[in-house]
Amino acid sequence: MRSRTVMHIDMNSFFASVEQAANPFLKGKPIVVTGSQQRTVILTASYEARAFGVKTGMMLHEAKRLCPEVILVPADNRKYTHTSSQIMKMFHDYTPLVEVFSIDEAWLDVTGSLALFGGAENIAYKIKSRIKYHFDITCSIGIAPNKLLAKLASEMKKPDGLVVIKADEVSRVLEQMPIKELCGIGRKTERALQMMSIRTCGELGRCDEKRLTNRFGIVGTQLKQMGQGIDDSPVISAEDADEVKSVGHSMTLKRDITFRNEILRYLLQLSEMVGRRARRYEVAGKTIHLTIRYSDFSTFGKQTTLKNYVNKSEDIYVGAVAILDTIDIEQPIRLLGVRITNLCYHREQLPLFEDERKKAFMVSAMDAVNDKYGDFTVTYGSLLGNNSQSGSHVISPAWKPEGIRNVQVT
DNA sequence: TCTGGGGTCCTAGGACCC
DNA sequence: TCTGGGGTCCTAGGACCC
Numbered sequence: 281m282r283s284r285t286v287m288h289i290d291m292n293s294f295f296a297s298v299e300q301a302a303n304p305f306l307k308g309k310p311i312v313v314t315g316s317q318q319r320t321v322i323l324t325a326s327y328e329a330r331a332f333g334v335k336t337g338m339m340l341h342e343a344k345r346l347c348p349e350v351i352l353v354p355a356d357n358r359k360y361t362h363t364s365s366q367i368m369k370m371f372h373d374y375t376p377l378v379e380v381f382s383i384d385e386a387w388l389d390v391t392g393s394l395a396l397f398g399g400a401e402n403i404a405y406k407i408k409s410r411i412k413y414h415f416d417i418t419c420s421i422g423i424a425p426n427k428l429l430a431k432l433a434s435e436m437k438k439p440d441g442l443v444v445i446k447a448d449e450v451s452r453v454l455e456q457m458p459i460k461e462l463c464g465i466g467r468k469t470e471r472a473l474q475m476m477s478i479r480t481c482g483e484l485g486r487c488d489e490k491r492l493t494n495r496f497g498i499v500g501t502q503l504k505q506m507g508q509g510i511d512d513s514p515v516i517s518a519e520d521a522d523e524v525k526s527v528g529h530s531m532t533l534k535r536d537i538t539f540r541n542e543i544l545r546y547l548l549q550l551s552e553m554v555g556r557r558a559r560r561y562e563v564a565g566k567t568i569h570l571t572i573r574y575s576d577f578s579t580f581g582k583q584t585t586l587k588n589y590v591n592k593s594e595d596i597y598v599g600a601v602a603i604l605d606t607i608d609i610e611q612p613i614r615l616l617g618v619r620i621t622n623l624c625y626h627r628e629q630l631p632l633f634e635d636e637r638k639k640a641f642m643v644s645a646m647d648a649v650n651d652k653y654g655d656f657t658v659t660y661g662s663l664l665g666n667n668s669q670s671g672s673h674v675i676s677p678a679w680k681p682e683g684i685r686n687v688q689v690t
Numbered sequence: 691t692c693t694g695g696g697g698t699c700c701t702a703g704g705a706c707c708c
Numbered sequence: 709t710c711t712g713g714g715g716t717c718c719t720a721g722g723a724c725c726c
Contacts, residue, residue, distance in 0.1 A: 321694055336726095342691050498698080520699095528693060567718085577693075583719065592725045617695090622718095666710050698725085705718080 283447065285400050287388040287516060288422045288430035289407065291367070291440035292473050294384035296326035298352050298363050299415035310334070311351040312343055321533050323355055327439055363415055370410060374403050379427075379516045387427050389515035404442050425450070428511035429461045450509040453482035462506050469503075472496075481507045524561060528569070528619025529553040536575045536612035543613065547600045548593075550618040555593030556647055558620060562588035565620025566601035572607070573615035582607060582619075592643055596620060 291297065295313040300306045310329035314620070322343055325334040332347035343350055364383045371378045374397065377389035390403055398474040404421045406666045411417050420441040421434025429450065445453055451458045459481055460470040472495065478484050484507025492500030529550050529626040537543060547570075558564060568590075582603050590596060600618050 315694065317694085319694080337693080339691065339693065345691090371707095386724070423706080431723070456699095468723060497701080524697090528696065532694060581720070585718065616696090619696090643704070698723100700723085701721090703719090705716100706721090707715085707717105708713100 281390075284391045284425055285391060285394060286424055286430040287390055287400060287404065287425055287627050288424075288516070289386050289388065290420045290422075290431075290438075291384035291411075291662060292420060293324050293326055293330070294417070295324040295355060296353075296469070297359055297417040298359055298415075299356075300326060302359065306351060306353070309351055310347050310349060311353050312340075313353050313355050316341065316354050317532070328447045346408045351486070354388065358469065363417075367411060367415065371407070374407070377517055379515045379517060379521075385415070387430060387515045397656070399510075401442070401444065410438075416629070425512055425643065426509075426511040427515065428463060428506060429453075429509050432461060436441045436460065451482075451485075454485065454509050455508070457481040459484055461517040464506060465503075469496075473503075479607075481509070485509070517608040523564065523625060525622040525623060526569075526619055527554055527558045527561065527563065527623070528617060529570055530617025530619075532573075532613055532615045533613065536614050538609070538612045543604065543616070544601065545608075547604065547614050547618065548597050549599035550616060551600055551638075552593040553619060554618050555591055555596050558591040558596075558623075559643070559647055563625055565596075565623050566590075567622035568596060568603065569619040569621060570600050570603040570607075571615070571617030571619070572609075572613055574611035576611060577614070578611075579615070583621075585622065587630075591620070 296311055299311060299313060300309075306326075308328060309326070309574075310332060311326045312329055312334060314320045314322060314323045320340070322334065322336055322338045322340070324336060325343070329343070329347055329350055334346050334348070334350065340352070360383060368380055368386060368517060371386055371388055375388050375390050375393050377392075377599055379387040379389060382412045386401075389482045390397075390400055393403065394400060396488065397406070404423060408419060408421065411419055418440040420434045420438045420443075420447070422430045422436065422441075422443050424430040424433050424445040427446050429445050430510065433445045434441065436443045455585045455687045457480060459465050459473055459479065460467075461553075465473070473479075473484065476487070476491065476495065484503060486509065487504060489504050492503050494500070496503060531546070531550065537546075566582055566589050569581055571579065572686065573579040584599060584603050586599060590599070596618065
């Protein structure tokens, strides 16, 4: 593969930075952005809060213990999605090859624009200053010959970093780098590799491939390459990205529940959320997956495959309930999730029968109102009185603007 | 440290068909 | 009736990312 110049851009503590930019009172203060529900964790901590040891994923009381003056800010999805979309759009000024990895991260293949903008570092400086100027947010940028190394580089200096790894520096940089710094090596893989006395990327890259494939299968080959800093995967823009493969929602309930009525109500709500998003994407799914987490945190899923593709909330709900009916509920339920997979992208055929047509019309009318005025403005009767759907839903940092395939570029 | 939510990819085993 | 093999679809679960 020809030599490339890839850039990875990572917005620093994105949600917290957006909040601090929007509210001068929060600037320079330790703040954490949390979900809207009671059983929530910290989604992002500002750097002022991180100085106290406060981290993403931590529980609120833990954060307050570490930093009593910490300010809690409930997440405001619209603000983050709006800012993210604008920033991602700006990246297209420098190359059409922009791969949105999450709401606050993207890769840019700038190989073809180097001459036009006077080199990768110049592009990085321009991007940094524009993000700072327009949004008052800092970012860390890594520049390297591939995505793996560019991401590694952007992690190396935070906040407001710019790290370049040149092709002839790769082995020097990786020699002492702990393996868990590589994107793709998580806790379990790190432990498994440590059992084989492999702790650094240097050691991983030199390891006998056979040893790795014996332990990890085909992933072993990939691990060795990662240790050597090899990664041929292209930067894939939204237009070229694969279509979405599943659509799902899950929620930790306000309190653990046991009664079937309550379970059904949540399932209807989740089915409506899934159905609405599926219809917006113009996909339908043949397989319905139900996830249950008990109060002891044990989690399992069960799925069923239908004869037809569905995306009406009602059909998804019926499928989810059918699965529920095959399960012996053993404990109070802490979390419920509904997901459709096995998707097809064909637009739904116009229903043949009059009542089907009416139903389809009603579904799209409800969608239109909800799109305009917000989720659950109109909804099924049994959801009324269930105040669980009130607040804005927790948005995860992995969220992508309107789904991968719907990112607007122009 | 009683621990969120949305995804993708991979593996392994079973059913079924030719 | 016995045997083997390949392909495909389905289910369940795990690891990983943000």
